[in-house]
Amino acid sequence: MAKSIDVSDLNIYYGDFLAVEGVNINIPAKSVTAFIGPSGCGKSTFLRSLNRMHEVIKGAYVQGKVLIDGQDLYAPEMDPVNVRRMIGMVFQRPNPFPTMSIYDNVLAGQKLNSKRMKKSESDDVVERSLRSAGLWAEVKDRLDRPGSGLSGGQQQRLCIARAISVQPEVLLMDEPCSALDPISTSVIEDLIHELKTEYTIVIVTHNMQQAARVSDDTAFFNLSGVGQPGNLVEVGRTEKIFSNPEDPATEAYIQGRFG
Amino acid sequence: MTTTLQRPPSERPDFATELRDSRLPLWLPRAILLGAVAVGLALAFLSPLNIPQAVIIAWLLMWALPIASRIVEGSRKATDRTVTLLVTSAFGLALIPLGSILGLVISKGAPQLSADFFTFSMRNVVGEGGGIYHALIGTLLITAAATIISVPIGLFTAIYLVEYGAGNRLSRWITFLVDVMTGIPSIVAGLFAYALFVIFFGEGVRLGIGGAVALSVLMVPIVVRACEEMLKLVPNELREAAYALGVPKWRTVVKIVLPTAISGIVTGVTLSIARVIGETAPLLIIAGLTDSVNFNLFGERMATLPVFTYYSVKFPGVPPEASIDRGWGAALVLIMIVMLLNLVARAVSYFFSPKGER
Numbered sequence A: 001m002a003k004s005i006d007v008s009d010l011n012i013y014y015g016d017f018l019a020v021e022g023v024n025i026n027i028p029a030k031s032v033t034a035f036i037g038p039s040g041c042g043k044s045t046f047l048r049s050l051n052r053m054h055e056v057i058k059g060a061y062v063q064g065k066v067l068i069d070g071q072d073l074y075a076p077e078m079d080p081v082n083v084r085r086m087i088g089m090v091f092q093r094p095n096p097f098p099t100m101s102i103y104d105n106v107l108a109g110q111k112l113n114s115k116r117m118k119k120s121e122s123d124d125v126v127e128r129s130l131r132s133a134g135l136w137a138e139v140k141d142r143l144d145r146p147g148s149g150l151s152g153g154q155q156q157r158l159c160i161a162r163a164i165s166v167q168p169e170v171l172l173m174d175e176p177c178s179a180l181d182p183i184s185t186s187v188i189e190d191l192i193h194e195l196k197t198e199y200t201i202v203i204v205t206h207n208m209q210q211a212a213r214v215s216d217d218t219a220f221f222n223l224s225g226v227g228q229p230g231n232l233v234e235v236g237r238t239e240k241i242f243s244n245p246e247d248p249a250t251e252a253y254i255q256g257r258f259g
Numbered sequence B: 001m002t003t004t005l006q007r008p009p010s011e012r013p014d015f016a017t018e019l020r021d022s023r024l025p026l027w028l029p030r031a032i033l034l035g036a037v038a039v040g041l042a043l044a045f046l047s048p049l050n051i052p053q054a055v056i057i058a059w060l061l062m063w064a065l066p067i068a069s070r071i072v073e074g075s076r077k078a079t080d081r082t083v084t085l086l087v088t089s090a091f092g093l094a095l096i097p098l099g100s101i102l103g104l105v106i107s108k109g110a111p112q113l114s115a116d117f118f119t120f121s122m123r124n125v126v127g128e129g130g131g132i133y134h135a136l137i138g139t140l141l142i143t144a145a146a147t148i149i150s151v152p153i154g155l156f157t158a159i160y161l162v163e164y165g166a167g168n169r170l171s172r173w174i175t176f177l178v179d180v181m182t183g184i185p186s187i188v189a190g191l192f193a194y195a196l197f198v199i200f201f202g203e204g205v206r207l208g209i210g211g212a213v214a215l216s217v218l219m220v221p222i223v224v225r226a227c228e229e230m231l232k233l234v235p236n237e238l239r240e241a242a243y244a245l246g247v248p249k250w251r252t253v254v255k256i257v258l259p260t261a262i263s264g265i266v267t268g269v270t271l272s273i274a275r276v277i278g279e280t281a282p283l284l285i286i287a288g289l290t291d292s293v294n295f296n297l298f299g300e301r302m303a304t305l306p307v308f309t310y311y312s313v314k315f316p317g318v319p320p321e322a323s324i325d326r327g328w329g330a331a332l333v334l335i336m337i338v339m340l341l342n343l344v345a346r347a348v349s350y351f352f353s354p355k356g357e358r
Helices: A043-049 A080-086 A102-106 A108-112 A119-132 A152-165 A182-195 A208-214 A238-243 A248-254 B015-019 B027-046 B051-062 B064-072 B075-112 B115-119 B133-165 B169-182 B186-201 B208-233 B236-244 B249-276 B281-286 B305-314 B321-352
Strands: A005-014 A017-027 A032-036 A060-068 A087-090 A170-174 A200-204 A217-223 A230-237
Touching: A005 A043, A017 A043, A017 A217, A032 A043, A032 A208, A043 A170, A043 A200, A043 A217, A043 A230, A080 A087, A080 B236, A087 A152, A102 A108, A102 A119, A102 A152, A108 A152, A108 B236, A108 B249, A119 A152, A119 A182, A152 A170, A152 A182, A152 B236, A182 A200, A182 A208, A208 A238, A217 A238, A217 A248, A230 A238, A230 A248, A238 A248, B027 B051, B027 B064, B051 B064, B064 B075, B075 B321, B115 B133, B115 B321, B133 B169, B133 B208, B133 B249, B133 B305, B133 B321, B169 B208, B186 B208, B186 B281, B208 B249, B208 B281, B236 B249, B249 B321, B281 B305, B305 B321
Parallel strands: A017 A230, A032 A200, A032 A217, A087 A170, A170 A200
Antiparallel strands: A005 A017, A005 A060, A217 A230
16 A cells, blocks of 8 residues: 655646646655645645546646556556545545435545445444544444534544545545644644555645644745746755755745745 | 825714614504504495595505605605505505405305215206216316326427527527417417317317317426426536436436436426416317316317316307306315415425425
C-alpha cells in the first residue's frame, strides 16, 4: 500500500482558462506533503487533478502527466471512477451522507458500489476505519445514529474514516481543518501523523503552522497576478522551506510579508 | 503628521428625551379592533344593513388606528400601521373565497355523506338514493394511472436536467417546453388524448386510460418542476463525496441524490396529484360518464368525481333535488381527498426527510 506520485509539466484548464501551469513535483510515498499558497493560486485545483475530481466541473481538462507508481492517471484507457477508488479525498467542509447512519457512512464506499460483504466482515471494516480515524471510542455505542448528528470535528473524522475504509493508496485532504476548532484540528493533525505510516497524504492548508507541524515536504503555489495561471514556486523539505526557502516569494509568504 | 480627531462637544443636552418618542398606549390597537368587530356585529344583526355592508363599515372603523397613530406618533409609525392594516386586509380578502367555498360545500355536502353514499353506484337509480362509489373508483384509478405514467417521465426528465444536462442546449429546450406545457389548458390535454385514442379505436372512444393520459399531460410538467427544484437543493458536496469514493455517476444519483431529495420529491408528486385530481374538462371528453362501476381502465366509459358532479348538477333529471344534492356530496368528497393529499404530503416530508435534520 501507499504509492508515490510524479507530476510532470501539468497544465490544468477550465474551458479556455488556464488555471494551473507547468507543475513538476514528486510526492513521495508514506509521507505528508503540504500545499500552501494564497487563495486562488490553484492548489486545490491541483489537488483535485490528482484523483481526477476536477473533471466533475464541466469543461475541465489537463495536459501533462500524473504518474502514480508509474501509471499515467490521464492515459485514455484509465477510468476516472477506478482512479478515485485508489485515491481517496477529504473535503474542506465535512460532508457525511445525511441519509445514512454512522455505520453506513463508513461503509459508503462499499455499499454505494454494491460490494457484498458479510456482516462480520463489514463490522471489522467499520471498527478498523473508525479506530484509524480516532473516532471509535466516541461513536461505538451509536453507530446506527445519523452521521449528521455528530459535531463538526467528529463529522470530519467520520469523513476520513469513510475515505480510508476503501483502503486507498493515497489520501488527498483539501483544507480538512479550516471549518474546525483548534481542538478538533489537533485531533486531526495527530491522526494525519498516524495515517502517514500507511498512506501517502497530500494536504492543502491555509494554516502555515499546520503545514509546518504535519508535513514532511511543503510545496508553495503562487500566481503572478489576477487572471494569471497559478504555478508551483518551490517545493522541498518542510524544515528547509520554512527556515531557508530559495525563492524570495516563498520567504515573503511564509513570514507574512506577502503582497 | 498626526492629527487627533476631536469630537465636538455634545450638542445633545436632551439625550434622554431624544431616545424616547410618543407612543400610542399598547391597549389601543386591540381596543379599536374589538370596537370595530362589536360595531360590525351590531350592525349586521341589529340594523337593516346586510353582512357585507357591516363588514365594510367595521373595516373603515379600523382606520381609526393609523389616523390616531399619525396624530400621536408621527408619520413613520403611522405608515407602519397603515401598511400592516392593508396587508392584513388583503390576507382576509384572500381567505373569503376559500372560507365561503369550504362553508358552502360542507353545509350542502355533509348531509349527503353516509355509508350508502360511498358504497352504492348510480346503476338503476332514479330519484333519491344511489351513491358515488363508481365515480370514486374511477377517480382513484384514473389518477393512479396518471401518476404511474407521469412520475417516471417527470422524475427522469428532472434527473436529466439537473444531473446530466446542466445548462446545455437540449436541457434549455426541455425547460422551455416544460414551461409551455405547464400553461396548456386542460381541455386541450383532453382533446389531445381523445385524438390520440381515436387513431387506435375510432371515433367516439371513451376509455379510463385516455383520461389518465390526458391528466398526465397536465401532470408531467408539474412533476418535472417539483423534482428539478428538489434535486437542485441536494448539496453538490454530497455528489463530490460520492465521486471521491469511486462511485459511478448513476449510482451517486440513485443512492445519494434521490434518497436525499426523496421527501421533497414525494411531496411534489403528491401535490401534483392534488392538482389534477379535480380536472373536469379532459375527463368529460375522453373518460365520459357511466352509472355503473367500472374497474377496467382499458374498456368502456368510466365515471369520475368531477364529471359526476358536473352532470349531477347540470342534468339533474326530474325531480332535480336528489341529483343536485349528490353533486354537492361528490364535490365535498373531492375536496376531502385533496385536503387529505396535502396532509399526506406534509407527513411524508416530515417522515422521509434525512434523520438528524428535522
